[in-house]
Amino acid sequence: MDDTPQNTGDDTVGNDEPTRKISHDRVFLVVLDDTPEMQAALTYAARRVRNSGGRLALLYVIEPAEIEPWMSVGDLIREERRQEAETAVGKFSEATAAITGQLPVLYIRDGRRREEIIKLIDEEPSISILVLAAGTGPDGPGPLVNHLVGKVASKMRVPITVVPGNLSDEEIERLT
Amino acid sequence: MYVYLPIAEMSVNVILILGMGWVVGFLSGVFGVGGGFLMTPLLIFIGIPPAVAVGTQANQIVAASVSGVIAHWRRKNVDLKMGMVLLAGGIFGSTVGVWLFSLLQNLGQIDLIISLLYVILLGTVGLLMLQESVRAILRRRRGVAQRGRLHEHNWLHGLPLKMRFRRSKLYISALLPFVLGVIVGILSAIMGVGGSFIMMPAMIYLLGMPTAMVVGTSLFQVIFVTANVTFLQAYQNQTVDLFLALLLVVGGVVGAQFGSRFGTYLRGEQLRALLALMVLLVCGKLLFDLVATPGDFYSLQYPVLR
Numbered sequence: 001m002d003d004t005p006q007n008t009g010d011d012t013v014g015n016d017e018p019t020r021k022i023s024h025d026r027v028f029l030v031v032l033d034d035t036p037e038m039q040a041a042l043t044y045a046a047r048r049v050r051n052s053g054g055r056l057a058l059l060y061v062i063e064p065a066e067i068e069p070w071m072s073v074g075d076l077i078r079e080e081r082r083q084e085a086e087t088a089v090g091k092f093s094e095a096t097a098a099i100t101g102q103l104p105v106l107y108i109r110d111g112r113r114r115e116e117i118i119k120l121i122d123e124e125p126s127i128s129i130l131v132l133a134a135g136t137g138p139d140g141p142g143p144l145v146n147h148l149v150g151k152v153a154s155k156m157r158v159p160i161t162v163v164p165g166n167l168s169d170e171e172i173e174r175l176t
Numbered sequence: 177m178y179v180y181l182p183i184a185e186m187s188v189n190v191i192l193i194l195g196m197g198w199v200v201g202f203l204s205g206v207f208g209v210g211g212g213f214l215m216t217p218l219l220i221f222i223g224i225p226p227a228v229a230v231g232t233q234a235n236q237i238v239a240a241s242v243s244g245v246i247a248h249w250r251r252k253n254v255d256l257k258m259g260m261v262l263l264a265g266g267i268f269g270s271t272v273g274v275w276l277f278s279l280l281q282n283l284g285q286i287d288l289i290i291s292l293l294y295v296i297l298l299g300t301v302g303l304l305m306l307q308e309s310v311r312a313i314l315r316r317r318r319g320v321a322q323r324g325r326l327h328e329h330n331w332l333h334g335l336p337l338k339m340r341f342r343r344s345k346l347y348i349s350a351l352l353p354f355v356l357g358v359i360v361g362i363l364s365a366i367m368g369v370g371g372s373f374i375m376m377p378a379m380i381y382l383l384g385m386p387t388a389m390v391v392g393t394s395l396f397q398v399i400f401v402t403a404n405v406t407f408l409q410a411y412q413n414q415t416v417d418l419f420l421a422l423l424l425v426v427g428g429v430v431g432a433q434f435g436s437r438f439g440t441y442l443r444g445e446q447l448r449a450l451l452a453l454m455v456l457l458v459c460g461k462l463l464f465d466l467v468a469t470p471g472d473f474y475s476l477q478y479p480v481l482r
Contacts, residue, residue: 069373071309071448072308
């Protein structure tokens, strides 16, 4: 999971550049996790933003910790998960900013991943496309794709793009 | 529906044992603990000889921990190196513990010692947990959790045999986890607990491990330590009742499934207070049985033949 997307230029990481044409009418949402295929979704969404406008939004869901018999231990687990979330969000937002030239919209939520995704999409009308990546291992495309594309697809407000996890950066570049 | 337990040398109601396994399994599913600290006293209450309760319970923990560790292994939440050092201590401690166990058994004092140790352990743990939950319920709003100052240097850092644990991002003396393993190993052998109750806070606050690694790593070593206890208890003290263990495992697995499914929908504070009360209740009952006038003043025990 540690390979950050290729830095495709010397774009400054940081604030929106006024020179770049930014349209806020289209927001690509990517859900961060630690699977290798997530990188494909991230790259795909970032390149689409760069090539055809829009904005990138990143969601990190902090899964609820198990209830620990010791409360202080439980509190510490929650705190460390939050720190982990902030680190991950920071890392990926910088990596995508290098592609898109603008900082993505960041969401950190507590809860179950599949529920929070749907809740966020319902609460934020600006989100217009959900980009997921399908795992290529023997375990199938992964729980998120299974759930969102399968069971609750009929209830989704936005289209879902499923990026095959084995696409190389060049192939993604060609597609976007 | 009664069956005869060959090692415990008594008949028990199958439904009762399955039910007990279910209840304790449920709790262990919710809290992610083995539940040995509750199951062993419960077994003693229904008349299983304490020595058999301990030996058999260790067996059940092996089964319960295996399923848990697989999930953590997949998520890469096991610090193998740390687990190995803990395990080395654990194997040593549990072997010493089983030897102590047979010594006490030959002296005829094992049942008393088990009960006494349980009163001390459950009393301490129960009171600490109750204090924590009462404080939380009273205060409601809590600040950010902290582990005190990180990298606080004290005499523990001056110990020799420093070792690097990459996964846990630690550079500490290997003696620390080893000794922790020994202590929990001894408890495991004499009390039939996995010891995660003591292990987890010790790993976090004493060793300074990241919390993400703690559960998986402690489960990893618990499996092998309790397996060692089961083997030695069966071989040396003949106190493992496989049929009883089977009943407990069946009840426990089903209960744990329910527990882990419903656990996330329940409020932590109330559950924790409930667990603390249960622990104290069990402790009180053990204490009462220790000091109450027995129903019959004499009990006959045959010396262990070997």
